[in-house]
Amino acid sequence: MTDRRSRELQLFHELARVVAEEPFDVGRILERVCGDLRSEFGFTRALVARLNEGDRTVHAVIQQGFDWPGDQWLLLDRFPFLVQALETGRAAFVRDALTERAMPGKIAAQFEVRSIVAIPLTLPQACFGFLVGDRAGAGFELSAPDLDLLTALGRVAAVFVSKADEYTRLERAVEELRRIDAVKRDFISIASHELRTPIAVVHGITSTLHLRGEHLRPDQLVELRATLYEQSSRLTSLVEQLLDLSRLEVGAVHGEAERFRPRERIDTLLTRLVPDRVDDLRVEVDPSLELETDPAALERVVANLIVNALSYGLPPVCVRACLDGGVRLIVEDCGKGVDPEFVPDLFERFSRGATSRRATTGAGLGLAIARSYAQELGGDLAYEPAAPGARFTLTLPSAALVA
């Protein structure tokens, strides 16, 4: 066997070994490939640049023997030797970078580039980038068989990179599926608890009324009626939230914009939603203010915020409109505000603060739904602590304001 042949076998053997040891770590594979090339071809430095074929930019991901400044994406077309490697699918060798205009003269001078080679990491249908090597400040020669060998190595390395990339994508997909599965499990456990408990109470009360209603004292009836009202409201609210969720999920929120006066809508909403708490509410929205947006979605946001403010905060609860530089609807209460450690999870589905979990019922869906509706309206929903209490701000696009 010739020397060259055994060198080639040695290189491929090294590459296979790297991949066997680090099958799915692209970074480690490329580091090792760079290192092997440097020692085999006497390169003092080497880099791997990733190619973004969409906007034809390159970006160094591995560098050995020098420091490429920062994390910048460079235009591929400024580096003709890379373009040549991409177009031919073969290693491109430049004997003298300056005279052959292989790259911008400033870069060639700054990094003292003389001879340089670019090996495309190419698969038949895609190019991931380039392996580039040189000897700082020095020229060298590469023969045609050297370039064949480098081209072949680039192709093999590209296969491994693509497999490792695929594995990373799969790993992410599995992670996402696990997350969805956990959410589904939370959903089943919370929804079944939130459904079963009020249904059991309602069923118990209606059987009592059915079987021995005529024997109950008036004060017992009053109590049963109140519990019935409370538990059926709890059920209604959960069913409404689940319907909201599924509508939002399939994008079936129609979002028909219409002109309306939010003040009227909010007043009507509150008397329907919390008839026994109207005295705890202040609506400071100018009755002449007109908006053009989807009123049903806006009501769903406000309803969720008001119910929360009355359940977790303290009265008075205030609904204000703020028109400086946009349209904002603010719901504020005078309670303790949201537990600071819970704030990052506030808008997550099925999440509830520890204090409220102990003291109140709920599925932890209201704010997730409210934020989704706010986003359907082209706006957003945010929380900030107020002094005292909680402040939720619904921001709408300025186009929603009727001038």
Ligand SMILES: Nc1ncnc2c1ncn2[C@@H]1O[C@H](COP(=O)(O)OP(=O)(O)O)[C@@H](O)[C@H]1O
């Ligand atoms: N106004 C508020 N003041 C204090 N905590 C609040 C307020 N609004 C919401 N929270 C906290 O956020 C949690 C999530 O609210 P939400 O998504 O509506 O679900 P749920 O009301 O079913 O618990 C509540 O459990 C509570 O801990």
Ligand SMILES: [Mg+2]
């Ligand atoms: Mg709620």
